[in-house]
Amino acid sequence: MSVMGDSKAAKAMRQSNNEWSNKYFAIAIGVAKRFGWISVANLVLLVFLALKSTPLAPLTGRSYEKLGPLHKVAGYTCIFTSCLHGIVYLVAWSESGKLGSMQETENIAGSIAGVAMVIIGLSTITYIMRESYEIFYVLHLTMFLLIIITVAMHRPKLSTSTLIIVVFTACLWAMDRIIRGIKTVWYFLGNSATVTVLPNNALRVRLGRSMNFSPGSHALLWVPGIRLFESHPFTLLSSSPPEFVIRVHNGFTRGLYKAVQQAPGRSLRCSVDGAYGQVPNFRVFDKAVLVAGGSGASFTFAIAMDLITSTCKTVKSIYFIWIVRYQESLEWFAQELKQLQEHPDVNVVIHVTRQAEQPGTLSLLPSGSASEKISIQEDLIHTKPPPTHHNTDLEKGPLHQFTAKDCFSTNEVRQGRPDISNFISAAADSGCKPDDRIIVGACGPKELMIATRNAVSDIMRKDGPAITLYTEQFGW
Template identity: 60%
Template sequence: MSDPKAAKAAKAAMKALRLSNNKWSVKYFAIAIGAIMVLFAVYHWSSVIQFHYGRGKSYPTLTRKYSSRMGLRTDRSLLYIIYWAINLILALTNIDLTKLIDVSKRFGWISVANLVLLVFLALKNTPLAPLTATSYEKLRPLHKVAGYTCIFTSVLHGIVYVSAWSKIGHLAGMKEHEIFVGPIAGCAMLIIGFSTITYFMRGYYELFYMLHITMFILIMITVGMHRPKFSTSVVIIVIFTACLWTLDRIIRGAKMLWNFFGNSLTVTALPGNALRVKLSRRMHCSPGSHAFLWVPALRWAESHPFTLLSSDPSEFVIRVYDGFTRDLYKAAQEFPGISLRCSIDGAYGQIPNFKVFEKVVLVAGGSGASFTFAIALDLIEASNKAVKSIDFIWVVRHRESLEWFAQELNQLQSHPEVNLIIHVTGQTDLSGTSSSTSPNSSSEKVSAKDHVILTESSPAILTSDPEKGAEQQPTGNVSSSVKGILPGRPNIDNLIAAAAAGSARLDDRIIVGACGPSRLMSTTRKAVDNELLNDGPSITLYTEEFEW
């Protein structure tokens, strides 16, 4: 009689130990990820202190060469490796690898830990913004990696669990309510994973977003039902995660409600399938920030992010594509001067202070110029600044696109600190090159590799319109009055090199701000990376883009 009791007690002790080890794996995961966040915060604030108070004590040549060898995005790759190493170590330590049940349960716990992380990285009002100067859109690649890791570990959890139960002939237990909801959560994760395929996400973004939210809610419910006992702590983790997401939604809803009262927009159709949207209320935000625009008459359940061209009044220049922007464009054409009730959620973005740099280089493609125009206009209007010169580089496909920012172009052209460089690619052959490559010269030679600098296939400005809307004829006033319009693609390498060579002192600081198609952003990063190999002033790069 004692043997069965002893066996039962031993089994209970084994389960208790397994549960304890699994709980500690999640705790170690939280500690490791938290430590990484603290390190990034310390690095950010130490950099800020060094920038403002360590001038003259740094070694720009050493810093530049180290940064170039490491590469501008090597830090992200290293972060991914460290993150996956943490997952692997915690999945394989303090566990009997010969027991498939134990292995499957550990993968389940690791998946839940990653679920918390990916939700935290998706928060629009993330605490990492003030702590590390990293806004939510910069965290999207990390959110994506955490999401894929969560899906992968949950699939492993299910496969190993089914394999273990199959060996002991216990597959009938899958019919139990608590077990059955687990595969439902796994299927919902797989649906989200497949929906992130680039073709589907870009072609049907609104459907992708609604699917994302719906499947996420289903996952939270089914994971909670999968392990409903508070003693196991899984349901507590799920509730905590749901509270994080709900709190962020409440904050966003409060912003939307506050900005709704007395707010309306007027929309004007521009040549080249673009819109200019002006709101009746202003916003308090940094230049270059973005906000989510909500127009209930067009999309009552959706809001869409756009970069603010100005905050007083709040104004956007929007390129027309499918869905919401197409409906807004139709409203502008069918009802000129129409006023629509609206609201905005924002502003978002951790934009660096461009005023503390001696030299500013701004690079934009197409409607990405909303970001660079906002920065440039703020700089020329500021009185307290260190900026001595601004190189403003804008690449468009057609001259009619210049009409999008007619007033802003005139302001920049008339300012002595601004060197305006506009490239119109038109129907230039892919192997063609521009004859102008630097701010001070129109005759510098372009290297053979420059055909990759800006391609005709860039999604924002260098493709034929995905939709055929009513065309508007440009007035021609802007393109005829603006000086410095050049054909073909710019040589970003030479432009960045010229900016560095034109610095008066070695300890001058240059910032490159860029916004536009992914190919243009990649080219700009490479140009800055190449320039870091040479002796010269320090260069800071900031790109504004929405990545997935």
């Protein structure tokens, strides 16, 4: 009796265990499936947010590079939920003794997609992006294509809808590439780049064919003779002819620099993909304050030159602040700087933050520009320490003590780093009415952009003029 009773109890217990595990297995599989769906949804979203020719640009007033952080969020969400999708399935299958399912082709494909996602995630480590952008880019592209193929193989049946979503995602991406390819082919026809070497490791690139662009936008420059499979973004300084000022780093830009040194005056076949960028219309404001650090001045010079040449604008005064490391770098934008300094509506201030390390750098100048350099120095450069006011210097002084006259007194070059908040507050306050509209545009290193943002937020007042801030920042 008791044996029979025991086995009945054991049977009942096994049954209840089975029910329990079946219930949990069903829940786990349900949860894993939901994670799978979230991943697929984010896959479409992240591709949509990465398109260069995106419809979101005109709709939101933000171009692809400003949508980058949203692309990243969608990407990391996709990686995270894909991992959870895989882990929950694995646990559920191992608990229910069904791990053998992992040997099915569909699930092997799913696992490969998961690994590819993790590799993409790891490739976005700042160090890799900064030190070898190409490794990041190649990993990003190849892993993305692998993901698209393996996710399609993971759920190959049309009835599951996943395949439709994956095909749609692939079409979005391909469409963007085709549009970019057409632009690149179009601008390749009859185009060439004439490159001039500038002091302090910089180049000025002038293209043969003109292109349409709005001031402050950028284009991806492709010079197949230097790097066949690379194109790099640079801010367009002017449109007719299109010109870029390029700071030399270690990859494509170094290749371009070397090619020009070896054969000065040689023109290179090239093309551009662009123009990209949704920059606010600076012309409709009353005052423009432009802040740049180093090569970030490509952006502010493009805006300022448009403002002084345009007849259709409401801007009455422009305050232009450019901070460079070495005095020789002023030659990067010599003609534009001269024009700005001679214009009655423009107040220019330049800060040079370091002493030249190698006097020999000037030997990099092409022979033709030596005379130009002398004239720049004579006309524009009167090196002077920053003015003092009530025994407090401009670098450290409290905000309210400085006027635009202190900050933008003459066309001179000052030594040392300025306190950007003093300049912005002085420029914004000068001759300003409460109903004026001011725009602050800034481009350059991260630290300078943070300082500019903080400075603008400090001068915001309820009863003050309306201030719009636009920063172009690049750096990992």
